Amino acid sequence: MKLKFKSLWSWIWFLIGTLYFILPLYATLDFSLRMERDTIGFKAYRVAFADPKFVETFARSNILAVITIIVSIILIVPTAYWVRLRLPQARRIVEFITLLPFVIPAIILVFGMIRVFSTPVRIPFTDIILIQPLTTLIVNKFHLGTYILIVAGYMILALPYMYRAVDTGMRTVDVRTLTEASQSLGANGFTIMWHVILPNIRASLLSGALLTYAIVVGEVVLASFLGLDTFGPYLFLLGQHRAYEPSALTFVAFLLTWAAMGIIQLVSGEQGQTAGAH
Numbered sequence: 001m002k003l004k005f006k007s008l009w010s011w012i013w014f015l016i017g018t019l020y021f022i023l024p025l026y027a028t029l030d031f032s033l034r035m036e037r038d039t040i041g042f043k044a045y046r047v048a049f050a051d052p053k054f055v056e057t058f059a060r061s062n063i064l065a066v067i068t069i070i071v072s073i074i075l076i077v078p079t080a081y082w083v084r085l086r087l088p089q090a091r092r093i094v095e096f097i098t099l100l101p102f103v104i105p106a107i108i109l110v111f112g113m114i115r116v117f118s119t120p121v122r123i124p125f126t127d128i129i130l131i132q133p134l135t136t137l138i139v140n141k142f143h144l145g146t147y148i149l150i151v152a153g154y155m156i157l158a159l160p161y162m163y164r165a166v167d168t169g170m171r172t173v174d175v176r177t178l179t180e181a182s183q184s185l186g187a188n189g190f191t192i193m194w195h196v197i198l199p200n201i202r203a204s205l206l207s208g209a210l211l212t213y214a215i216v217v218g219e220v221v222l223a224s225f226l227g228l229d230t231f232g233p234y235l236f237l238l239g240q241h242r243a244y245e246p247s248a249l250t251f252v253a254f255l256l257t258w259a260a261m262g263i264i265q266l267v268s269g270e271q272g273q274t275a276g277a278h
Helices: 002-032 043-050 052-085 088-103 106-117 131-142 145-171 175-184 189-200 202-218 221-226 231-241 244-277
Strands: none
Touching: 002 244, 043 052, 043 244, 052 088, 052 145, 052 175, 052 189, 052 202, 052 231, 088 145, 106 145, 106 221, 145 202, 145 221, 175 189, 189 202, 202 231, 202 244, 221 231, 231 244
């Protein structure tokens, strides 16, 4: 009897959580379909997708997300691999560093970046200035300075998720044994990383990449203060002047997030089945 009572309460709390999650989503969907009076239709979606600004900002956010993911993988995977293989005593320090974005708000991060990279840095006792000419050249000549800064900021914001995804993936495989076996066959460091380590943690990499994608596409603070027209600020500004189109785009963004979660589950399941078969 006691077991049935606990099971009943479990189902009750599950239903409450489900309703808490689904009702706001349903309200957003319902509102987005009522742009035309007394008619349920997809006009809000057509208007939102036809806006050239939406296409421009969404494409820019996707490009920044891809760049952020690639650079994050290049930096984080070798770091996590080296810490696990050669420097296990530094693991606590690295984990602490990766947690800092949780306690340092994005607004502080962006103001710090603006302060550092907009102020000349002079080598003591010399007349050599380092940062100001470099950033001025990049921004004025190649228009890349702001993009470099925002990608760096996105990498910091996504660091906790990407690092933990990679570290969790490496825990599931015997990194030391795989490395020693590869070295015994004459493989160098790049070959080990590219052909041995990365294929064994591909599901974890995908999880971290999709979480990073979600962060970059929806981020507002960094892009706003650095003056970039990306999807997050566009959606925020659109919500200040219109009602139905932001609801439509919010629902679409939610569907993209769920699609990403489905891809993670699919790839993770396939990887588990492959591991089980071997």
